[in-house]
Amino acid sequence: xxxxxxHPSWVICKSGTSVKIExxxxxxxxxxxxxxxxxxxxxxxxxATSNEGSKATYEQGVEKDKFLINHAxxxxxxxxxxxxxxEDSSFYIxxxxxxxxxxxxxxxFGPGTRLTVL
Amino acid sequence: LAKxxxxxxxxxxxxxxxxxxxxxNNIATNDYITWYQQFPSQGPRFIIQGYKTKVTxxxxxxxxxxxxxxxxxxxxxxxxxxxxxxxxxxxxxDYKLSFGAGTTVTVRA
Numbered sequence: 001x002x003x004x005x006x007h008p009s010w011v012i013c014k015s016g017t018s019v020k021i022e023x024x025x026x027x028x029x030x031x032x033x034x035x036x037x038x039x040x041x042x043x044x045x046x047x048a049t050s051n052e053g054s055k056a057t058y059e060q061g062v063e064k065d066k067f068l069i070n071h072a073x074x075x076x077x078x079x080x081x082x083x084x085x086x087e088d089s090s091f092y093i094x095x096x097x098x099x100x101x102x103x104x105x106x107x108x109f110g111p112g113t114r115l116t117v118l
Numbered sequence: 119l120a121k122x123x124x125x126x127x128x129x130x131x132x133x134x135x136x137x138x139x140x141x142x143n144n145i146a147t148n149d150y151i152t153w154y155q156q157f158p159s160q161g162p163r164f165i166i167q168g169y170k171t172k173v174t175x176x177x178x179x180x181x182x183x184x185x186x187x188x189x190x191x192x193x194x195x196x197x198x199x200x201x202x203x204x205x206x207x208x209x210x211x212d213y214k215l216s217f218g219a220g221t222t223v224t225v226r227a
Binding site for chain 1: 150152159161162163167207209210214218219220
């Protein structure tokens with residue numbers, strides 16, 4: 001199946017710094033990628049939809065100036081958490097849809113990035 | 119997006135069959151039913167999808183009654199490695215997946 005990777009797998013940073021997380025589709029091109037956040041013992045929450053060559057679409061309540069998304073190529077989307085604070089500590093997961101896959105609602109997820117802000 | 123309701127948790131033993139039922143009373147005509155599996159500290163993984171009746175793959179079976187207001191994911195002969203959270207999703211939109219609380223399945227030896 002299609003593979004989506006994320007880097008880094010985990011990161012620890014100081015409060016006030018910015019952190020960039022990369023999401024790559026390794027064997028397919030993804031015009032659209034998605035970013036989720038998951039707090040401990042909770043479900044995934046969609047943060048934004050990343051569109052190649054255009055601005056990301058953010059879900060209600062997600063600050064676009066804090067969570068910067070750049071989808072510069074068909075295989076790479078980045079999420080930058082700006083001025084991170086301890087409450088931003090979470091598990092960030094990206095996903096992408098492989099265009100040739102026939103099943104509706106089937107997306108391929110990355111392994112996730114654990115962000116800890118001290 | 120149709121709302122789904124699943125049990126919060128289920129316990130089972132190795133070798134048993136696990137059946138997780140998901141309720142989706144307001145499913146739309148075009149909606150598909152999709153199940154994902156998530157292990158701790160990993161991204162979710164697509165398991166199976168169906169529209170009506172029964173779908174089976176190498177991992178699971180999905181049973182959908184005629185009214186489509188519920189569905190049951192069946193995991194045959196579970197092992198310890200099947201311990202995970204299972205999410206039921208309903209929709210037609212390729213892009214916005216809405217994850218509910220999911221069902222935590224714990225398989226014991």
